[in-house]
Amino acid sequence: xxxxxxxxxxxxxxxxxxxxxxxxxxxxxxxxxxxxxxxxxxxxxxxxxxxxxxxxxxxxxxxxxxxxxxxxxxxxxxxxxxxxxxxxxxxxxxxxxxxxxxxxxxxxxxxxxxxxxxxxxxxxxxxxxxxxxxxxxxxxxxxxxxxxxxxxxxxxxxxxxxxxxxxxxxxxxxxxxxxxxxxxxxxxxxxxxxxxxxxxxxxxxxxxxxxxxxxxxxxxxxxxxxxxxxxxxxxxxxxxxxxxxxxxx
Amino acid sequence: xxxxxxxxxxxxxxxxxxxxxxxxxxxxxxxxxxxxxxxxxxxxxxxxxxxxxxxxxxxxxxxxxxxxxxxxxxxxxxxxxxxxxxxxxxxxxxxxxxxxxxxxxxxxxxxxxxxxxxxxxxxxxxxxxxxxxxxxxxxxxxxxxxxxxxxxxxxxxxxxxxxxxxxxxxxxxxxxxxxxxxxxxxxxxxxxxxxxxxxxxxxxxxxxxxxxxxxxxxxxxxxxxxxxxxxxxxxxxxxxxxxxxxxxxxxxxxxxxxxx
Numbered sequence: 001x002x003x004x005x006x007x008x009x010x011x012x013x014x015x016x017x018x019x020x021x022x023x024x025x026x027x028x029x030x031x032x033x034x035x036x037x038x039x040x041x042x043x044x045x046x047x048x049x050x051x052x053x054x055x056x057x058x059x060x061x062x063x064x065x066x067x068x069x070x071x072x073x074x075x076x077x078x079x080x081x082x083x084x085x086x087x088x089x090x091x092x093x094x095x096x097x098x099x100x101x102x103x104x105x106x107x108x109x110x111x112x113x114x115x116x117x118x119x120x121x122x123x124x125x126x127x128x129x130x131x132x133x134x135x136x137x138x139x140x141x142x143x144x145x146x147x148x149x150x151x152x153x154x155x156x157x158x159x160x161x162x163x164x165x166x167x168x169x170x171x172x173x174x175x176x177x178x179x180x181x182x183x184x185x186x187x188x189x190x191x192x193x194x195x196x197x198x199x200x201x202x203x204x205x206x207x208x209x210x211x212x213x214x215x216x217x218x219x220x221x222x223x224x225x226x227x228x229x230x231x232x233x234x235x236x237x238x239x240x241x242x243x244x245x246x247x248x249x
Numbered sequence: 250x251x252x253x254x255x256x257x258x259x260x261x262x263x264x265x266x267x268x269x270x271x272x273x274x275x276x277x278x279x280x281x282x283x284x285x286x287x288x289x290x291x292x293x294x295x296x297x298x299x300x301x302x303x304x305x306x307x308x309x310x311x312x313x314x315x316x317x318x319x320x321x322x323x324x325x326x327x328x329x330x331x332x333x334x335x336x337x338x339x340x341x342x343x344x345x346x347x348x349x350x351x352x353x354x355x356x357x358x359x360x361x362x363x364x365x366x367x368x369x370x371x372x373x374x375x376x377x378x379x380x381x382x383x384x385x386x387x388x389x390x391x392x393x394x395x396x397x398x399x400x401x402x403x404x405x406x407x408x409x410x411x412x413x414x415x416x417x418x419x420x421x422x423x424x425x426x427x428x429x430x431x432x433x434x435x436x437x438x439x440x441x442x443x444x445x446x447x448x449x450x451x452x453x454x455x456x457x458x459x460x461x462x463x464x465x466x467x468x469x470x471x472x473x474x475x476x477x478x479x480x481x482x483x484x485x486x487x488x489x490x491x492x493x494x495x496x497x498x499x500x501x502x503x504x505x506x507x508x509x
Contacts, residue, residue, distance in 0.1 A: 055407060073407055079400045082504045083422050096408040096418075124504050 003031045004069045004148045004180040006052055010061035013047050021047040023205040024061065034174060034181040036191035039201030040244055045184045046152050048206060052182055053150045065148065072146030074154045078133035080125040086112065086136050087121040093144045111139035115169060131162040138170060149174060151183040167193050171219035188236050192229060193219055198236060202243045209243045212236060289473035294480065297473040309481045311458035312443050315371055316485060319378020320439035324432060327386025335394035336412055345391065351384045356445045364450045377446025382435035389431025393424025426505050429497035436489040444482055
């Protein structure tokens with residue numbers, strides 16, 4: 001369950017033969033760890049994530065994910081089917097895999113309890129707040145017991161308080177289950193809070209500027225107030241800003 | 250606002266317009282002394298409706314049978330055809346423009362051919378109703394399937410779900426609002442198709458449907474009968490439209506803005 005290893009070799013992605021989203025890139029991600037791909041908006045980090053998830057094929061190079069994982073994907077938007085209640089939305093990945101209905105319901109309910117949405121199972125997405133919808137989307141991404149979880153700026157559209165709370169929930173969930181996680185974000189504090197390693201990317205086309213090991217163990221809310229957290233944030237900010245300034249020159 | 254008050258608020262403005270138009274119509278005919286064979290008064294039409302009620306209601310039942318059968322056929326075939334056109338891009342490019350012919354060919358011109366092909370009676374009238382009403386259903390289904398949210402489609406792609414299953418679990422439910430829009434237009438057209446089909450393809454006499462009553466009354470200058478039959482056909486159209494709206498409301502009320 002914790003053994004997914006990701007290896008990118010000379011990976012590039014060019015759209016419409018002219019828009020280079022990802023410059024040739026080598027990247028190794030170790031199993032059972034949370035890696036944040038951090039970069040400015042539009043730098044190609046989501047494209048990188050989608051290539052890891054197999055949704056996008058690289059223009060050149062290779063992406064190896066070993067062993068073949070069960071992937072959970074959580075997007076920038078909740079992407080819930082509006083005609084299905086929350087329970088059936090969360091159970092959708094299992095249903096699409098052909099699992100029996102009672103298993104889908106049971107597992108979906110269990111994941112809903114995990115994200116504190118147990119009481120909302122029978123509601124339609126329209127009846128939920130933005131934060132609740134995102135929590136349902138997180139529950140859906142975890143329902144099939146993924147060994148690789150890909151998070152594409154999942155809480156980018158939420159207010160900061162809700163976002164912090166969801167970050168804390170996700171940090172606990174993925175560490176409890178030792179899932180390999182790749183998180184795409186443009187929030188430095190989110191990257192430092194959630195990840196074991198932060199990979200800082202340049203503006204488009206994405207290339208690696210720097211990699212930071214994050215030394216924290218347990219991720220609790222109080223971590224954000226520590227000196228070490230602020231120091232790491234400042235250091236990553238300087239790196240990111242340097243990359244952007246260089247690009248502007 | 251209570252539901253009853255809501256229904257009243259929706260119904261009274263068009264009802265008032267109808268009453269005003271009927272009063273104006275009555276006044277124009279009386280003031281200008283227009284003979285009844287040219288334009289009967291609404292009161293004369295109402296009198297005819299009362300006098301011929303058993304015949305008219307039986308005729309409306311026959312026309313309703315053909316209309317409902319034609320409408321049901323166009324609903325089923327339209328959704329199937331729209332889905333196939335969406336699933337097979339080559340067919341969409343090759344066949345979809347040709348389906349416009351269903352809109353453009355005048356039914357009056359092909360109705361006699363339908364009689365030759367399907368014989369006099371119900372089958373040719375059903376086919377006429379179906380031909381006239383199927384295009385909006387095809388277009389509505391295709392539009393709905395073509396506009397499925399790309400993000401939701403991606404979820405199905407990630408799970409490597411086949412096209413047919415994606416159509417069933419995502420495309421079809423997503424398309425319900427635009428299919429309902431197509432069916433609303435089709436409801437009125439199906440009545441028109443059935444009436445025109447009955448002009449040439451229905452039995453007259455005791456078992457005449459509304460279309461046949463209109464043609465025979467026209468020949469005998471019984472204009473108020475013509476208007477009475479038209480009123481019944483209009484009521485049938487409204488009823489079918491209302492049923493489609495009700496079905497749409499039941500299906501969409503919990504999750505789609507158009508039904509809330």
